[in-house]
Every structure is written in structure tokens, then in C-alpha cells.
Amino acid sequence: MVEGDVVPPTTRTYSNRTIAVNFLARHQAMVRGSATVEIDDLIVSIVIEDQGGFLEELSKAAGVGIDVKYWPQPHRPYLPRDVAKDLRVRLEALCRRSAPPLPPGTLTALSGSVKYLIEVADLLRETLRQSKLEPIHLLAAAVWVESSPAAQMLRDAGITRESVLRAARGEDT
Numbered sequence: 001m002v003e004g005d006v007v008p009p010t011t012r013t014y015s016n017r018t019i020a021v022n023f024l025a026r027h028q029a030m031v032r033g034s035a036t037v038e039i040d041d042l043i044v045s046i047v048i049e050d051q052g053g054f055l056e057e058l059s060k061a062a063g064v065g066i067d068v069k070y071w072p073q074p075h076r077p078y079l080p081r082d083v084a085k086d087l088r089v090r091l092e093a094l095c096r097r098s099a100p101p102l103p104p105g106t107l108t109a110l111s112g113s114v115k116y117l118i119e120v121a122d123l124l125r126e127t128l129r130q131s132k133l134e135p136i137h138l139l140a141a142a143v144w145v146e147s148s149p150a151a152q153m154l155r156d157a158g159i160t161r162e163s164v165l166r167a168a169r170g171e172d173t
Helices: 016-032 039-050 054-060 081-094 112-127 135-145 149-156 161-168
Strands: none
Touching: 016 039, 016 054, 016 135, 039 054, 039 081, 039 112, 039 135, 039 149, 081 149, 112 135, 135 149, 135 161
């Protein structure tokens, strides 16, 4: 690609944080014995990542070596710690294992609803004129468009699309 080339609209650049969320969501699906990543897997993973605990979670995955110098340093979470802790407990109970875990290395595909959520999140990213797709864009999209129990749990905890977008813009919440 030459400087000045227009990047096709389907091309997305994911932040390291989003890559971590994606890995965690696939791992969550695998542990539940699901061949597809669902919205609830994604939301659990966003909550884990939001508190900066994703490196610890990654280290629990069988056969995954982590070189922490390539991962983001601890960051300011978007969700208050008490809210995130409560949500994580409730979400993990909601997404408890329903089948034997899939074998390590199994490719877990994204469900149609997750693919749609990523499309909505990418539109939010473009609206905010930000270069990379971040977990907070996924979170705002989930709160806005999803009818899953996990998305409702976020709304019940007082997390709104507007509050998430304010955080994404770096405004005080």
C-alpha cells in the first residue's frame, strides 16, 4: 500500500486490547463447549479486560505462552471496579460451562450476532474518528443493540451507550 491509498471500509485495525478480548472470548466459548463465540462470551471478556486482568486470564489458557512486553500496560478501566467485579461474577454464572470443553486449538467461529456487533462497534469507532477498534466500542455497541441477557445485565447496572461513549471520548463519567 502506498501513502495516500484509501483503505477499504471493511479493513479494521484492532487494538491490542481488542485482540485480547477476542482471544478471551474464544477461550470462554471453548471452555463452555461452544463452537461459536456468542455475545455473552464477548461481554465477559470485555469486563475482564476492562480491569486489566486479561494477562492473568491468558496465562490460564493451556498452551498459551505470554510475552508481556508485547501487551498493553495496566490501563484506566472504563467500568468502576465494584461494578466490574459484580458484573464479572454474574456474567460468568450466566455463561457457565454447558458442555465438555472443546479440544485446545479448536477454531471457534464468531456467531452472526457477534459479527453484527463488530460492524456496529466499527461504525461507532468511525463516528468518534478513532483509528483502532477498542473494547469500549464493542461495549457501547452491546449496550445499544443487543437483547442478550448479558447486555441487559449491563443496562441494569446503569451502563448506558451514552456513558460508554463519554468514556471512549475521554470525558469524565
